[in-house]
Amino acid sequence: MPFPDFTPTDRIGNMRCGWDSTTSELCNAPATWHIAWNPTNPLKLSLLCDPHMNAVNHHYTYADRHPATIACDMPGTGWLTTVTPSRCIPADTTDLGSAGQLRAAAVLLRNPVRRPELASVVDLPFIEPLADWLESTAAQLDAITHPLWQAMAAAQPLAVARQILGKDTS
Numbered sequence: 001m002p003f004p005d006f007t008p009t010d011r012i013g014n015m016r017c018g019w020d021s022t023t024s025e026l027c028n029a030p031a032t033w034h035i036a037w038n039p040t041n042p043l044k045l046s047l048l049c050d051p052h053m054n055a056v057n058h059h060y061t062y063a064d065r066h067p068a069t070i071a072c073d074m075p076g077t078g079w080l081t082t083v084t085p086s087r088c089i090p091a092d093t094t095d096l097g098s099a100g101q102l103r104a105a106a107v108l109l110r111n112p113v114r115r116p117e118l119a120s121v122v123d124l125p126f127i128e129p130l131a132d133w134l135e136s137t138a139a140q141l142d143a144i145t146h147p148l149w150q151a152m153a154a155a156q157p158l159a160v161a162r163q164i165l166g167k168d169t170s
């Protein structure tokens, strides 16, 4: 089964179409669809805008798709196939390190798509100041705290970040 060419971009919660071809530049339009060419190993996923989703429908075969959400473009997320439609969830953000988890939580907080979901965790007026606090704590950790000590130095912000990322604090 042929796969089109895609340019991988850094996963930073900024969903962009990765369509690429020998005749055009990287599309980079806001992505609306997340497709899995192969949802199991080797995992092969692409973010697509509407026009390129149509192009894929005409020319290629993919295994699964769902509307793109912020989680689709976050590091450490996994394709969840046990629900219909499938969706991407934060699978494991512990490999991001402490500062990385704080930043990931801030990115999720600032994303309006996630707000209804997060309303059970954070009241709306607290979202921006909370995201600011998580980011400044992350910057401070990177600047002055050895990675091995970050989890201990930032235990409380990390507990908050894990709630936002949808993980239990055990």
Ligand SMILES: [Zn+2]
Binding pocket: 017, 018, 019, 027, 028, 029, 048, 049, 050, 051, 052
């Ligand atoms: Zn596109």
Ligand SMILES: [Zn+2]
Binding pocket: 034, 066, 067, 068, 069, 071, 072, 087, 088
């Ligand atoms: Zn996804």
